[in-house]
Amino acid sequence: MSLFGKLKDKLFKSSSKLEEGLDAIVEDGGTEEQQPEAAPDPDPAPAPAPAAKPAPTPPVAKTPTAPAPAPKPAAQPDPAPTPTGPPPAENAGILGRLLGRQQGGTVVKRTLDDDMLEQLEELLIAADLGVDTALRVTANMAEGRFGKKLSTQEIKELLAQEVARIMEPVAKPLPLYAKKPQVVLVVGVNGSGKTTTIGKLASQFRAAGKKVVIAAGDTFRAAAVEQLQVWGDRAGVPVLTAPEGSDPASLAFDAMTRAQADGADLLLIDTAGRLQNRADLMEELAKIVRVIKKKDPDAPHNTLLVLDATTGQNAISQVETFQKLSDVSGLVMTKLDGTAKGGILVSLADRFGLPIHAIGVGEQIDDLAPFDPEDFAAALTGLGPK
Ligand SMILES: Nc1nc2c(ncn2[C@@H]2O[C@H](COP(=O)(O)OP(=O)(O)OP(=O)(O)O)[C@@H](O)[C@H]2O)c(=O)[nH]1
Structure with a gap:
């Protein structure tokens, strides 16, 4: 299956929710319009591309200073469908329906007015884009189009364009530096998916030829340490641990020493996510940073905040809180599969402009994808792949 197919399959229930909402808005107050018959399409929608997207690559950047990740096999177009498909006439019907046209050459269009704009606003707020x-x-979307008649397909395309425009500047892979070890501090509330994300990242970096060390910095929860060890085993990456209740900063220091001695490219440090006692957590994170700076004044090179998409608008306050607790440099959004709250990512991008390095779309080791704004926008609005 193409990456988009997988994304759309796994990523969101939001698309269907938004899609249905957009359909309903246009139906409500729209009228059927006759399509010019057999004439060239006046506003051709992009034909479904032959899915020649590259295979998912690790969400890491290629920098001139860093050795490039192992090249992935060249993009393989999806196997072409065997010529058992419907005859051209039927194909045109399917395309017509995809374009929002009804059988019989008609399409429902609605005049873009204040009422319609208000309904669109409400729909987007309900989809977690934020007010x-x-x-x-x-x-x-309305600029230059007020009073014009639009079909659902046209509305979806406009919305996807706007979403992609907001997301493009933040879609940035995790930068890789020549500095060894590059220290990546991973923060986020309990249960947001830190451990899983570290496991997935470690596995992808390893597959890209990097030497990785993990430090299990949430020393207060034995279960968290065990879980990280399982992920480390899966990824084939050493996990440094410390006795339960011991000082995470001391573990981070030891991990840094080990990573330096081993010539590791990356050190991923897990941290605790107990927001119940914010002052303690702040002190704990500050101490980890102080200690690793003794070994490398530029460390940590990245502070990744892991957010759970299913928390919706709550993610906003988590970003605000963790920006106060640490020097957040980028985001990973987990659990985008199976949530109707994918729109929160648009809200976060618009509000904070923090880089989105990757998205989690499942619990398996390879369920971490680089963030692609166009695919995301198309999946969110219910369009086909761009
Ligand atoms: N569906 C889905 N589940 C995920 C994803 N990422 C993480 N999870 C699940 O979310 C749960 C919490 O993930 P963890 O990685 O343990 O979260 P954590 O932030 O380390 O939590 P603590 O160990 O409590 O600090 C686990 O059951 C994971 O399998 C994702 O992208 N999709």
Whole structure:
């Protein structure tokens, strides 16, 4: 299956929710319009591309200073469908339906007016885009189109364009530096998916030829340490641990020493996520940073905040909190599979502009994908792949 297919399959229930909402808005107050018959399409929608997307690559950047990740096999187009498909006439019907046209050459269109804009705003707010972003997106969609008749397909394309425009500047793979070891501190509330994400990252970096060390810095939870060890085993990466209740900073220091001695490329440090006692957590994170700076004044090179998409708008306050507790340099959004809250990512991008390095779309080791704004926008709005 193409990457988009997998993304759309796994990523969100939101697309169907938004899709249905958009359909309903256009139906409500829309009228059927006759399509010009057999004439060239006046506004051709992009034909479904022959799915020649590259295979998922690790969410890491290629920098001139860093050895490039192992090259992935060249992009393979999806196997072409065998010529058992429907005849051209039937194909045109399917395409017509995809384009929002009804059988019989008609399409429902609705005039973009205040009522429709208000319904769109409400739909986007309900899809977790947040009020400010929803208002801005709908205003941009309406610009130059007020009073014009639009079909669902046209609305979806406009929305996808706006979403992609917001997301493009933040879609940045984790930068890789020549500095060894590159220290990546991973923060986030308990249960957000830190451990799983570290396991997935470790596995992808290893597959890209990097030497990785993991430090199990949540020393207060034996279960968290054990879980990380399981992920480390799966990824084939050593996991440094310390006795339960011991000082995470001391473990981070030892891990740094080991990573340096081993010539590791990356050191991934897990941290505790207990927000119940914010002052303690702040002190704990600050101490880890102080200690590793003794070994490398530039460390940590990245502070990844892991967020759970299913928490919806709560992710906003988590970013605010962790920005106060640490020097967050980028985000990983987990659990985008099976949530109707994918829109939160748009809200976060619009509000904070923090790089989104990767997204989690499942519990398996390879369920961490680089963030692709166009695919995301298309999946969110219910369009086909770009
Ligand atoms: N569906 C889905 N589940 C995920 C994803 N990422 C993590 N999970 C699940 O979320 C749960 C919590 O993930 P953890 O990695 O343990 O989260 P954590 O932040 O390390 O949590 P603590 O160990 O409690 O600090 C686990 O059951 C994971 O399998 C994802 O992208 N999709």
